[in-house]
Amino acid sequence: KAGVTQTPRYLIKTRGQQVTLSCSPISGHRSVSWYQQTPGQGLQFLFEYFSETQRNKGNFPGRFSGRQFSNSRSEMNVSTLELGDSALYLCASSLAGDGTQYFGPGTRLLVL
Amino acid sequence: GENVEQHPSTLSVQEGDSAVIKCTYSDSASNYFPWYKQELGKRPQLIIDIRSNVGEKKDQRIAVTLNKTAKHFSLHITETQPEDSAVYFCAASHGSSNTGKLIFGQGTTLQVKP
Numbered sequence: 001k002a003g004v005t006q007t008p009r010y011l012i013k014t015r016g017q018q019v020t021l022s023c024s025p026i027s028g029h030r031s032v033s034w035y036q037q038t039p040g041q042g043l044q045f046l047f048e049y050f051s052e053t054q055r056n057k058g059n060f061p062g063r064f065s066g067r068q069f070s071n072s073r074s075e076m077n078v079s080t081l082e083l084g085d086s087a088l089y090l091c092a093s094s095l096a097g098d099g100t101q102y103f104g105p106g107t108r109l110l111v112l
Numbered sequence: 113g114e115n116v117e118q119h120p121s122t123l124s125v126q127e128g129d130s131a132v133i134k135c136t137y138s139d140s141a142s143n144y145f146p147w148y149k150q151e152l153g154k155r156p157q158l159i160i161d162i163r164s165n166v167g168e169k170k171d172q173r174i175a176v177t178l179n180k181t182a183k184h185f186s187l188h189i190t191e192t193q194p195e196d197s198a199v200y201f202c203a204a205s206h207g208s209s210n211t212g213k214l215i216f217g218q219g220t221t222l223q224v225k226p
Contacts, residue, residue: 031212032212033212033213033214035214035216042201042216042217042218042219043156043201043203043216043219044216045206045213045214045215045216048211048212048213050211050212055211055212056206056211056212056213058213090155090156092212094212098144098205098211098212099144100146100158100161101146101158101212101214102158103148103155103156103157104155105154105155106155
């Protein structure tokens, strides 16, 4: 089976812009979780989608949002970008959310 | 709130020695504890995991132990090799519900010297 894929891999934006990141889970996986990774804060949970519904949300402002499509692909959106949003955004998929999570390669976002 | 403490933040060992990384979690309802290895510029890769109904699990040179009473779990790597050098993250599930939310420790940078 193909692994988790994320697009784009790298992104440069300026403050105030918005960005959309995409994640394609492993075939058959219905849960997609998103994490933000930074040197200072480590890996922090953003949200999880299961069967097109947000099932869990982390402690991030409302500028961070996401959605999941019927084929389990997921997107996350960040509006009104801030310098502090520069990070590696990782998605992970699992069969139903309570088991092994397999990570994608991440999207590295730089906000200037 | 939910929290996972991981120690040490850096660990340097000689090739062939053992390495131990320890984590403590706060949510007593957590029931799933994975360990991930992340090499520079790469995605986190699961190396071993354990559920709360098991006290210890081994996979070749890697073992994880869990003490639910004390709310801590540890990763043990024996006969370390230079290719074990990476950042290791422990994580705990958010409660016992069926959700894909993991709370991660801050990571341990392991350096294995040849």
